[in-house]
Amino acid sequence: MKIHLKIWRQKDSQSKGGFKEYTLDDVHQEMSFLEMLDTLNIKLVKKGEHPVEFDHDCREGICGQCGVMINGIAHGPLKNTTTCQLHMRSFKDGDTIYVEPFKAAAFPVVRDLKINRSSLDHIITSGGYVSVDTGQAPEANTIPITNEIAEAAFDSAACIGCGACVASCKNSSAALFTSAKITQLELLPQGKKETRKRVVAMVNQMEEEGFGHCTNTEACQVECPEDISVLNIARMNYEYNKSKILN
Amino acid sequence: MKNSLNTKIPEGPLSEKWNTYKKKAKLVSPNNRKKLEVIVVGTGLAGASAAASLAEMGYNVKSFCFQDSPRRAHSVAAQGGVNAAKNYKNDGDSVFRMFYDTLKGGDFRSREANTYRLAECSANLIDQATAQGVPFAREYSGYLRNRSFGGVQVSRTFYARGQTGQQLLLGSYQALMRQVNTGKVSLYARHEMLDLVLIDGKAKGIIARNLDTGNVERHGAHAVVLATGGFGKIYYLSTLAMGCNVSAIWRAHKKGAFMANPSWTQIHPTCLPQSGEYQSKLTLMSESLRNDGRIWVPKDKNETRKANDIPEEERDYYLERKYPAFGNLAPRDIASRSAKEQIDEGKGVGELKNAVYLDFSRALKEYGKDVIVERYGNLFSMYKKITDIDAYLEPMKISPAAHFSMGGLWVDYELMTTIPGLFAIGEANFSDHGANRLGANSLLQACVDGYFVLPYTLQNFLADEIKNPKTDINHPEFDKAEEAVKKQMEGFLATKGNKTAEEFHKVLGSELYDKCGLSRSKEGLEKAIENIRELRKEFKENLIVPGDASEVNSELEKAGRVADYMEIAELMCVDALQREESCGAHFRIEYQTEEGEAKRDDANFCYSSAWEWNKDPSTPILNKENLTFETVTPSVRSYK
Structure with a gap:
């Protein structure tokens, strides 16, 4: 099928970007969205042009490195699907597709569709862990955790750190990302004792990185490939306020 | 041909070797550790766990990865689980049994002492990961749950849904970021190692390119650790991430590190087949599917009917026919090779005739759809997402794809390569899996190397480096x-x-x-x-x-x-x-x-081949490490 593309091109973080138009005549329905971009890039390179730079690695929906806005929606039209798992059968012959990077003040563009998401790493660095050194661990079964709690912790731990929640939020808030880690560790006895310190550090870091505030539009959960629940945010707010009072 | 490799395997009985080593290994006092620098390349399970553990001890660590965040490394994609000899099931498991299963699974081509140590340290990993908050599957009582896996008769596999690799990696990534916070780890994401630097024959640093700016940088250290994973991506179509590569270990090889058994690649039997020339990746489907799925091809190679229209008697369930004892659960190498035989004979199915059927119709009839949904629901929906086919209604199409490198840099018992000061851990080395890796042993090896082995063996090396000043990058x-x-x-x-x-x-x-x-x-x-x-x-x-x-x-x-x-x-x-x-x-x-x-x-071939670079890719020199089995006697590996 024939696909028209309008792709955001930007040489580096300092340059001004803009849309550039391309047309592909030989797109197969079974192609993944990224394989469609690969096809375009081979054509560009053969003409001596710079290919469209985009982030990707595992191409099976788990590493969290891919992610672009497709027709204004993070990761495109399918629910709970990363960009690499989206296939061209979701589009029709003759369609025009707009492709842009995830946009947020805390995600500067590196080139074209590639962005810098190290701000998310910084949030984890500020406290998203259990403070245990190698060698200190007790025998695993001395920390019993009911199946229900373990499964709930997993639901929060499933976040792949792609940043779609930030890109989908009108305030560019990282509340869903941050709260998912806070909730996972708060639910588990191993992480619980550090909650007070952790939640304050991580929320402060989130603000320092330039992410906006959460105003409960819940757009983040809608576009999240892992369907991380906004209830995590409610828990983060509760824990944050509790810590502020108790500290 | 030379036979000059010093494996440094400690003396004594197998079960005492690691203890003996630890007793005798040299130490570095906490005061001196802060004067020493270590470079760790790669942030998968091996690299992140090593970097975090070394920093916790007090060493200064520089951690490199080519991805945009250390959390993206391809350990993240492992699905099934991680083995450990905890014997929580009371079903007869032990360190020795786990060691033997791994050795046999590897067709008696691994180093006994290393494989034993892998099993010996396995239980520690489950403790460590649990303490970090890894949400392993639990019984309703609250205790850890196990399941069985290919090639063994006990249940020793721990898992976190179908995302065990992701959860283990996040545990070690978080441990790493905690050390970034203390200032003991400097992180260099989006940096690719392009060469190893040797001074007076010792590994003293790397040349890396900042992929965001193009700048070529010099980094010096007292020792270099390569945790850069496997190179199955060489086959282009593979289960690996697009960025996985051989460059770090190959460039180290060209500087003098021997490369062992490079041709031993595990080809995974249950992946999605190629659908066209443009395809970039073959997605792996957990091999747990083979528990209830039956593999078959049409008997007639000119078959044109749809799978559901082919009557029972015109199907060849070739694994059940050839291996009646193990049937569809034959080990990975056998299942993959049999599929290829059928495809090569022209009996492949699908548009490109490059796949075999994996059929759940009998299991669906026997147990009902609800049970199958509960067991494999996420895999069926992943299959639907990629192929747009409903596998509850017609068989899946699967084919083998390149997956894991058993080969890699040759290392001694200390995980040091033939270059002094250069260590290789995780899939980047060759030591533990022999000629075939058992399922759920790859996450384990990466973690054991990084958390529990390297911190001892690297320290033994660094003890002699205290007197040496910081490496001069203007050398x-x-x-x-x-x-x-x-x-x-x-x-x-x-x-x-x-x-x-x-x-x-x-x-x-x-x-x-x-x-x-x-x-x-x-x-x-x-x-x-x-x-x-x-x-x-x-x-x-x-x-x-x-x-x-x-x-x-x-x-x-x-x-x-x-x-x-x-x-x-x-x-x-x-x-x-x-x-x-x-x-x-x-x-x-x-x-x-x-x-x-x-x-x-x-x-004639009871050895590991350790190849030495000799000026040109066409003139390598073979060195042999003879494999001696002191504790077990190699037997014929039969799954019939």
């Missing part, structure tokens, strides 16, 4: 290495041909898959070597890389990786050609039993 060896790296990149940019690095990679990959993949022959390998040399020549003359080296340039990154693949591809074929036996994943068609099974030759 002429750094000048030389940086210049060579820049010259190579300029060469790629100046070629201005008309074939992209990826196009070369695809040709190389299909050549290797065909002739140095599931089955190999003298004739095929000799032909492959010829073709690879030809292709390497064309690569030099006809590559196109746009842009320049001082910007974000993914084509330039790929060119460097493919250039290295072009060289190691030949060594893989030479390695496979030299080994005139069949063992594990290495199947030479000339060496098989009458029933078509692998025929090992313990009298």
Whole structure:
């Protein structure tokens, strides 16, 4: 099928970007969205042009490195699907597709569709862990955790750190990302004792990185490939306020 | 041919070797640790766990990865689980049994002492990961749950839904970031190692390129650890991430580190088949599907009907027919090879006739859809997402794909390569899995190397480095290495041909898959070597890389990786050609039993091949590490 593309091109973080138009005549329905971009890039390179730079690695929906806005929606039209798992059968012959990077003040563009998401790493660095050194661990079964709690912790731990929640939020808030880690560790006895310190550090870091505030539009959960629940945010707010009072 | 490798295996009985080593290993006092610097390349399970553990001890660590965050490393994609000899099930498991299963699974081609240590340290890993908050599956009582996995008779696999790798990696990533917070780890994401720097014969640093700016940087240290994973991506179509590569270990090899058993690649039987020329990746489906799915092809190779229209008597359930005892649960190498045989005979299914059916109709009838949804629901929906086919209504189509590198840099018992001060851990080394890796042992090896082995063995090395000052990155060896790296990149940019690095990679990959993949022959390998040399020549003359080296340039990154693949591809074929036996994943068609099974030759090939670089990709030198089995007697691996 024939696909028209309008792709955001930007040489580096300092340059001004803009849309550039391309047309592909030989797109197969079974192609993944990224394989469609690969096809375009081979054509560009053969003409001596710079290919469209985009982030990707595992191409099976788990590493969290891919992610672009497709027709204004993070990761495109399918629910709970990363960009690499989206296939061209979701589009029709003759369609025009707009492709842009995830946009947020805390995600500067590196080139074209590639962005810098190290701000998310910084949030984890500020406290998203259990403070245990190698060698200190007790025998695993001395920390019993009911199946229900373990499964709930997993639901929060499933976040792949792609940043779609930030890109989908009108305030560019990282509340869903941050709260998912806070909730996972708060639910588990191993992480619980550090909650007070952790939640304050991580929320402060989130603000320092330039992410906006959460105003409960819940757009983040809608576009999240892992369907991380906004209830995590409610828990983060509760824990944050509790810590502020108790500290 | 030389036999001069010092494995440094400690004396004493197998079960005491690691304790003996730890008792005698040299220590570095906490005061001195802060004077020492270590470079760790790679942030997967091996790299992140090593970097975090070393920083916790007080060493200064520089951690590098080419991804945009350490959390993206490909350990993240492992699905099934991680083995540990906890014997929580009281079903007869023990360190020795786990060791024996791993050794047998590897077809008696691994080093006894290393494999034993892997099993010995396995239980510690479950404790460590649990303490970090890894949400392993639990019984309703709250205790940890186990399941069984291929090739063993006990339940020793711990898992976190179908995302065990992701959860373990997040545990070690978080441990790493905690050390970034203390200032003991400096993180260099989006940095690719392009060369190793040796001073007076010792590994003293690396040359790395900042992929965001194009800057070529020098980094010095007292020791260098490579945790850069496997290189199955050389086949182009594989289960690996797009960025996985051989460059770090290959460039270290060219500086003097021996490369062991490079041709031993595990080809995973249950992956989604290729659907067209444009395809970039073969997604792996957990092999747990083989518990209830039945594998078959049509008996008639001219079959044109849809799967559901082919009557029972015209189907060949070839694994059940050939291996009645294990049936559809035959080990990975056997299942993959049998699929290829059927496909090669023209009985493959699907548009490109490159797949076999994995059929759940009997299980659906027997247990009902609800049970199948509960067991495999996420896999069925993943299948639907990628292929748009509902596998509850018709059989899945699967095919084998390159997956895990059993080979890698040769290391001694301390995980040190033949270059003093250069260590290799995780999939980047060769030591624990022999000629075939058992399921759920890869996450384990990466973690055990990084958390529990390297912190002892590296310290033993560093104890003698205390007197040495910080490495001077203005040393002429750094000048030389940086210049060579820049010259190579300029060469790629100046070629201005008309074939992209990826196009070369695809040709190389299909050549290797065909002739140095599931089955190999003298004739095929000799032909492959010829073709690879030809292709390497064309690569030099006809590559196109746009842009320049001082910007974000993914084509330039790929060119460097493919250039290295072009060289190691030949060594893989030479390695496979030299080994005139069949063992594990290495199947030479000339060496098989009458029933078509692998025929090992313990009298002549009971060794690991450690190849030494000798100026040119076509003239490697073979060194042998003879494998001696003090505790077990190698037996014939039978799954009939």
